[in-house]
Amino acid sequence: QKEVEQDPGPLSVPEGAIVSLNCTYSNSAFQYFMWYRQYSRKGPELLMYTYSSGNKEDGRFTAQVDKSSKYISLFIRDSQPSDSATYLCAFSSGSARQLTFGSGTQLTVLP
């Protein structure tokens, strides 16, 4: 079993749709949960960072963590064409310094 599973997509939605992106993980030591957005030929940009179960909201973005099910989600409301990118989930444990990434989901928001 892979440590992190993320549907690679591609995912296409119309502008204004609600987007749901998901990752599952198997490592119980993961305590920190992140979502990064990566545009083509650019480095990843941190979108959301959380370390507790529940929801965290920032503008149109909501990150959801369910530690009991080992499942995290990113919701994008009122999606825009500028949201078209690859979204990477990432995890780290409290004692390790490195990140474990999902494979990324490619999202296209159609105008």
Add this chain to the structure above:
Amino acid sequence: GAVVSQHPSWVICKSGTSVKIECRSLDFQATTMFWYRQFPKKSLMLMATSNEGSKATYEQGVEKDKFLINHASLTLSTLTVTSAHPEDSSFYICSARLLPISNQPQHFGDGTRLSIL
């Protein structure tokens, strides 16, 4: 705004050349920086952890003599791809973590696209 700057953004060079990539933390000190490699449509693969004032820690399978890392100051880490060959062509990305809390998220540079002819 960007907190990590990477340079150059794109380099094309002949096989056998050595190429140096710089990673700078802007407005903060980073005792630890990370170097990743990314192939097209693939996720990031950690190559090494760069520690200021000490030797880098390389991941399994990464040749330390091929990918030289120097972290001489709290704001600069460099990756030198020595005697580069076409198979070294890839997208190289660095990241840094804000001090002092080790569990702060990593911030990434914009990457360097390396093309070896």
